[in-house]
Amino acid sequence: MSTTTFGRVPAVEPGAATEPSYLTSENTIVSWLFTRDHKRIALLFFVSITFFFFVGGGAATLMRMNLATPEGLLQPALYNRMFTMHGIIMVWFFLIPSIPTTFGNFFIPMMIGARDLAFPRVNLLSWYVFNLSGFVVLYALIMGGADTGWTFYTPLSTVYANGYVFAAAMAVFINGFSSIMTALNFVVTIHRLRAPGMTWMRLPLFVWAIYAVSVVMLTATPVLAMDTFLLAVERFIGIGLFDPRHGGDPLLWQHMFWFYSHPAVYIMILPAMGVASEIIPCYARRPVFGYAGMTIALMSIAILSFFVWAHHMFVAGISIYSGIVFSLATFFVAVPSAIKVFNWTVSLHKGRITFDAPMLYALGFVLLFTMGGVTGLMLATLAVDVDVHGTYFVIAHFHYIMVGATVSAFFGALHYWWPKMTGRLYPEMWARFAAILTYVGFNLTFFPQFVLGYLGMPRRSYTYPAEWQSWNLLSSAGASILAVAYLLPLFYLGWSVFWGRKAGANPWGATGLEWLTPSPPPKHNFERTPAVRLGPYSYDPESDSFVTQEGTRHVR
Amino acid sequence: MYHWIPFWPDTAAVNAVVVNNLYIAELALSGLIMATVVVMMLSFCIHYRSRSTASRANLVEKTWHFEIVWTSATLGVFLILFVWGAAIYLWLFKPPPADEEVYVVGKQWMWKVEHPGGQREIDALHVPVDKTIRLVLASEDVIHSFFVPAFRIKHDVVPGTLETIWFKANKTGVFKLECTQYCGLQHATMQGDIVVMTAPDYARWLAEQGVNEALAAQGADLFRAHGCSGCHGENSTVHAPSLAGLYGTLVHLEDGSVRIADDAYLRDCILNPRSFTVAGYPPVMPDFSGQLGEDELLKLIAYIKSLAGKQEAGR
């Protein structure tokens, strides 16, 4: 692996320590809307995805309210539209962009010692395109929503559904451009803009994770783009490639859809893995266990994720022999995930562990991810998948991964980097409370759904037999706790922006380059280009000291 | 056998027993993995909390041999699960010779069932206990999924093709039939009952249905009405492949490929004959797409199957 690190112009004036932060350097609305600063764009994305998180969450709340009783609360048509919009919004408008567009955008340049992403205008355009697709999906939602499920299975979506499927599909199509632009920017930036001395094997694992996820986004998204484009054409003119009445193959839609959407699950989880790999060493005060193994695991997950898509189709009518091949590939992709879980756990060994909120979120992430992982093994096992496919077992499984794990990591990252982004400390006790509440609420919501699934409750049903009510009621109760846990940070973090204690440059004693610069960072990140001498995570639990990536040693 | 386990679904078919064993093994394994992670995490968290005075000296520096050990261990366990699951999957999805064959058509939002004797039911399926039942599944509109939780069998029903599954119930009673592929507005209510009866009860039930014509006989009527008999019939002069004894045999096609003449193949041939021209025959058959409904197709197929035994019926 040759490094292509370029020499860089040293800082303009060495004495310019009083450079204003990126937040205060210019303060007009125009300066925000036309900014090319990756940090500001990260905040813009943060506002957008937070909005969609609560829209999608609102839909989920309605669904859980409806399912508290077998009779329900909503009209079937409304319930069907709610779960469809919940899926579309949460997947494409929150989970996929969540960590990359906010923390990736903000910290990738800082962690590799660059002044910005390679293509700042493309980065800004990505935000506008994201919002454009957001408007389209909101239009679809307000006009009445689509009623196909987020998977848009044909021919239901092309011929039989009567919601705003065209608009929803176009929203997904446009959204893909935003993904691609952001991912392209990360790949090129990580290749070309690393500071002197920042070799590949000195990159923080978060950077590796974002690199892996960008590669997946770049290779998977165009297939979805073509797929949704063909779907939109078919929906628009009335006949097309997925229409069995004209000799089309409905399974082709599923193949192309899952060719994107299975890697998309890894798009959601890989950045979360990166976050956990940053937080756990920092609060355990020791190096991450098996750095090289972690990078190999990340990249092998990224590559293997492309060979497992048809495990969503074991009962869909594919040949049983391809079912077997895809089951085997699925077990292979589970191996690097298992390695990561063990490495995180062992990274606590001989640590000097403190349990601040980011650490609680990260530990919660590991446990929820493990739970999602072991149930994923069951789903990879062909015979068991035949039974639980399409039931609440699947719902519970992927929520453990995509919501439990990813959203925990998202909140972990938010707390961990909050002082750097805002210059303020968050209230620790409230944050710990929210972290624990998230874990409890999440398990209470989704564990009962495993049981429901094995008992045979089909997903996407607005009603169910009365004998399953207690489990559903439990789940709905958990959801209300979860809602509180997700809303809490909005308040105390908002409070801390104005009244929180001022944070220093490196409040957690972390080693990464992003902590070398003041909090909040100046407009161009670094007053001088950092010179990297060490890999990340040089913590020493024995003497409770750490060495930054520039090589300076600090004792706590 | 599994009744003592809390929250356990009904187990009412030989298929279900086999899946149960695997499921219990996986539950135990999952519990073990979870327990390992939780115990390790908790003990490290307590023992190495920041205020503890435990020694932190001699941090493990070389990690790769640990990693190799647990990589190969997990891989080994996973491969066992894979083989176990795949073996059952092959067994589940390769139907054995059936004692009885039933046709099921999914339609928004009901299951229409046709027995070979011509008995029809909606959202219900009566079957005899301890008999191997083969189901031929078709869809009239969107993708549905035929799921019987107590039997642990499921298969999507994709429009444009036929799917086959089987089960052998080992317990009488009434069990849930569900649709697990979202199929539109009333997907949640697309449910029915599987009624497993003893053989005498089942025979009585069949007799009570007041049927005038068996399915194959209805197919024979269609065979004549749509002009199929003009070419494939006994006394035809047109050079068309014989249908007698066709079902279940290997067919050599003009493009060199070989297909098994199963339900899906027959359906494809009727609707899209030009892509399935049999070697040595002229491609003259008109295509019948759009002219036949799913249940008519199933009747025709039932008729063609009924020719399997008797050489003299077709040409």
Next chain:
Amino acid sequence: MSGSARLAPEVQYATLEQQGDTAQLGMWVFLVNETIFFGALIFAYFLYRMTYPHEFAAAARDTVLWCGSLNFVLLLTSSLTMVLAINAAAQDENPRRMMIWLVVTVALGSAFLVVKGYEYYLDYQDKVVPVVHFESKPGEGSAGELFWMFYWVGTGLHAVHLTVGIALVLYMLLWRIRRGEIGPTYYAPLEVVGIYWSFVDTVWLFLFPSIYLLGRS
């Protein structure tokens, strides 16, 4: 070196060389992405072609071969002129030669679109526009309509890409070059546009034989 005073690298780059190099990498990565986009379509096309070989061959015989072939020649030539323009940019201080070649490139690209438009007109006359104006020809069966779906989606998306290419070249001509930003010291933007142009050309290199030629003999 009239314009090079303006040619300082952007803040995140150390040198112009690094900036140009990065821009090229960006375009290559984007083209990987585009390849998969068109690849998905061509893959699906061949899947259907294998399912309905006779119907697709029959339908393919109704494509207007001379239009496709002429376009093939036009686009290949335009890639050559594009490369000549980049060559000129790298060698000449005076942008005249580069601008001439770029104008020729735009002309060839536009000629492609004109021929394509005429072909679409002929296709309409021939009643091969699914749903809008369609008549099933003998031998095509119902799958013939699927062939024409692929035809319109494939050639349509390609035409959109070519239009973007022409717009990019015009942007170079009317903005970047007029401001003196492209010259022997720094011509990466033009090179990036050139890479894109060749890609659009290459797509036609695959679409043309797959749609027009297969099964015609």
